[in-house]
Amino acid sequence: xxxxxxxxxxxxxxxxxxxxxxxxxxxxxxxxxxxxxxxxxxxxxxxxxxxxxxxxxxxxxxxxxxxxxxxxxxxxxxxxxxxxxxxxxxxxxxxxxxxxxxxxxxxxxxxxxxxxxxxxxxxxxxxxxxxxxxxxxxxxxxxxxxxxxxxxxxxxxxxxxxxxxxxxxxxxxxxxxxxxxxxxxxxxxxxxxxxxxxxxxxxxxxxxxxxxxxxxxxxxxxxxxxxxxxxxxxxxxxxxxxxxxxxxxxxxxxxxxxxxxxxxxxxxxxxxxxxxxxxxxxxxxxxxxxxxxxxxxxxxxxxxxxxxxxxxxxxxxxxxxxxxxxxxxxxxxxxxxxxxxxxxxxxxxxxxxxxxxxxxxxxxxxxxxxxxxxxxxxxx
Ligand code: HEC
Ligand code: HEC
Numbered sequence: 001x002x003x004x005x006x007x008x009x010x011x012x013x014x015x016x017x018x019x020x021x022x023x024x025x026x027x028x029x030x031x032x033x034x035x036x037x038x039x040x041x042x043x044x045x046x047x048x049x050x051x052x053x054x055x056x057x058x059x060x061x062x063x064x065x066x067x068x069x070x071x072x073x074x075x076x077x078x079x080x081x082x083x084x085x086x087x088x089x090x091x092x093x094x095x096x097x098x099x100x101x102x103x104x105x106x107x108x109x110x111x112x113x114x115x116x117x118x119x120x121x122x123x124x125x126x127x128x129x130x131x132x133x134x135x136x137x138x139x140x141x142x143x144x145x146x147x148x149x150x151x152x153x154x155x156x157x158x159x160x161x162x163x164x165x166x167x168x169x170x171x172x173x174x175x176x177x178x179x180x181x182x183x184x185x186x187x188x189x190x191x192x193x194x195x196x197x198x199x200x201x202x203x204x205x206x207x208x209x210x211x212x213x214x215x216x217x218x219x220x221x222x223x224x225x226x227x228x229x230x231x232x233x234x235x236x237x238x239x240x241x242x243x244x245x246x247x248x249x250x251x252x253x254x255x256x257x258x259x260x261x262x263x264x265x266x267x268x269x270x271x272x273x274x275x276x277x278x279x280x281x282x283x284x285x286x287x288x289x290x291x292x293x294x295x296x297x298x299x300x301x302x303x304x305x306x307x308x309x310x311x312x313x314x315x316x317x318x319x320x321x322x323x324x325x326x327x328x329x330x331x332x333x334x335x336x337x338x339x340x341x342x343x344x345x346x347x348x349x350x351x352x353x354x355x356x357x358x359x360x361x362x363x364x365x366x367x368x369x370x371x372x373x374x375x376x377x378x379x380x
Pocket of ligand 2: 327
């Protein structure tokens with residue numbers, strides 16, 4: 001507030017000086033004052049954020065770490081070639097039966113890795129039961145899917161290609177044949193998996209896509225803040241962080257991704273409204289895992305709605321409100337919700353525009369299967 005006043009004050013002083021120089025022209029001075037008044041707040045917005053007034057304890061800050069530039073797995077040869085191939089495969093619609101769906105259809109890389117649908121239309125317009133989570137930072141999660149049924153991104157990537165409601169390729173062999181029909185893919189696999197007897201095999205499709213996904217990170221002001229630049233967040237955002245930590249959100253949303261590191265019950269204190277999806281119990285067949293879901297990342301959370309495993313909640317305010325009620329047993333005030341949401345905005349990072357750019361894909365040949373046109377196209 002003080003800053004606004006002083007900036008406006010300065011503008012008025014300048015106007016006053018101008019006024020003295022152009023003594024006679026009162027009309028112009030009035031116009032100038034009006035301009036100064038409208039311009040002043042914009043100037044305030046354009047200046048660096050106010051230094052944070054509130055001190056956050058080291059104990060709180062130690063729960064979080066800045067995001068890495070790349071989430072490395074095992075060190076492997078020909079990493080650059082694998083990433084380049086993975087980028088092609090991520091955008092490759094010909095891996096799907098309709099030849100209309102790629103990973104990027106549901107995990108839009110230029111849109112924070114999501115499609116903003118409650119559930120995503122896949123093969124023949126079918127929708128699964130779960131919301132598509134973002135692929136940004138997924139490589140760093142303890143495991144993959146809402147129920148943790150895949151270990152890592154390399155293994156995960158093979159699932160959707162064959163899933164009937166997603167890309168619906170009939171078999172691994174079909175996928176390999178599609179790729180083998182295009183000589184540039186054969187060469188790209190040879191470059192990415194040098195020395196392997198059979199570079200173009202289904203498992204390597206996953207390895208290449210995973211190598212690409214390991215570079216999907218979006219550093220934000222939050223990371224600057226954690227690295228010690230206390231002015232990277234506004235005072236209001238720091239307030240929101242302190243509410244988040246004080247009420248207990250960070251017990252689950254913690255670490256480098258503020259999520260992704262554990263599974264927790266949806267409805268720890270108060271039963272979750274939608275009890276249809278058994279969550280992790282569907283994988284472990286263990287009743288104590290009912291309604292257990294992976295704690296999702298909060299990075300880019302203002303951009304990745306609708307929220308929760310079923311995509312049932314449209315606004316972030318409502319999602320935060322429900323977390324207070326069902327996970328912590330507290331009724332957060334409107335101000336507390338707004339404050340947390342303000343801080344969550346600082347977790348919105350920068351999309352790596354060059355890294356995600358859709359590469360040129362090889363042309364189909366006579367040997368490439370034709371698309372199955374008997375199905376409805378995925379997107380209007
Ligand atoms: C039709 C939409 C659709 C397509 C196409 C699709 N996905 Fe997904 N993806 C989903 C949904 C829905 C989930 C969550 C499913 C679950 O948890 O059971 C998911 C989960 C994931 C996850 C796990 C993220 C996490 O937080 O655990 C990753 C990684 C991922 N997909 C990558 C891919 C890749 C790579 C491809 C292409 C080979 C792909 N997806 C194709 C909808 C899609
Ligand atoms: C006991 C662990 C736990 C606590 C505490 C907790 N959460 Fe969650 N959070 C989860 C789980 C599990 C989910 C996924 C639930 C689902 O999808 O059904 C989730 C989901 C979310 C989502 C939706 C993310 C998405 O991509 O759909 C937001 C936002 C969120 N939490 C914010 C918060 C905030 C803010 C607090 C504190 C008020 C909080 N959480 C406290 C475990 C927790």
